[in-house]
Amino acid sequence: QVQLVESGGGLVQTGGSLRLSCxxxxxxxxxxxxxxxxQAPGKERDFVAxxxxxxxKTYYSDSVKGxxxxxxxxxxxxxxxxxxxxxxxxxxxxxxxxxxxxxGGRLTLxxxxxxxxxxxVTVSS
Numbered sequence: 001q002v003q004l005v006e007s008g009g010g011l012v013q014t015g016g017s018l019r020l021s022c023x024x025x026x027x028x029x030x031x032x033x034x035x036x037x038x039q040a041p042g043k044e045r046d047f048v049a050x051x052x053x054x055x056x057k058t059y060y061s062d063s064v065k066g067x068x069x070x071x072x073x074x075x076x077x078x079x080x081x082x083x084x085x086x087x088x089x090x091x092x093x094x095x096x097x098x099x100x101x102x103x104g105g106r107l108t109l110x111x112x113x114x115x116x117x118x119x120x121v122t123v124s125s
Contacts, residue, residue: 002026002114004096009119012086016123020081022096022116030054030074033099035107036081038092038121045095045109049081050102059105063089086123093118 008020022034035050049070050059058070069082079096096116099107 002029002098004114004116006096006116006119009121011122014125016086017084022079024077029077033102034079035097037095040092047106050107052102088123091123094121
C-alpha cells in the first residue's frame with residue numbers, strides 16, 4: 001500500500017516547461033512501478049509515462065515522447081515528470097499512479113493500485 005500526493009502543476013505558456021512531483025508514503029515505495037496519467041475535460045484518462053521500480057527503464061506515450069522525462073528518487077520516495085516544450089494539447093489534470101510492474105511498454109488503468117489526487121496543468125498560447 002502506498003499513498004501518493006502530486007504537486008507542481010500550474011499555468012505555463014506554450015513552449016515552456018514544468019516539473020511535477022509525486023511524493024509517496026509507505027515503506028514499500030521502491031517496490032512499485034510508477035507512472036503518470038492525464039485527463040482533460042470530456043476525455044478519458046490516458047497513459048503518459050511510466051518507470052520501473054529501480055528507475056532503470058522508462059516508457060512514454062507517443063504524444064509526449066521526446067518532450068517529457070519521468071524519473072524517480074527512491075531515497076526521497078518521490079517520482080517526477082519533467083515536461084518540456086509544452087503544447088496546448090498537454091492541458092489536463094495529471095495523476096500520479098502506482099503499479100506492481102510495467103508490462104508491454106505502458107500502463108493501463110487496470111494496472112493501477114493507487115492514484116494520487118491529481119494536479120492541474122494548463123498550457124496557454
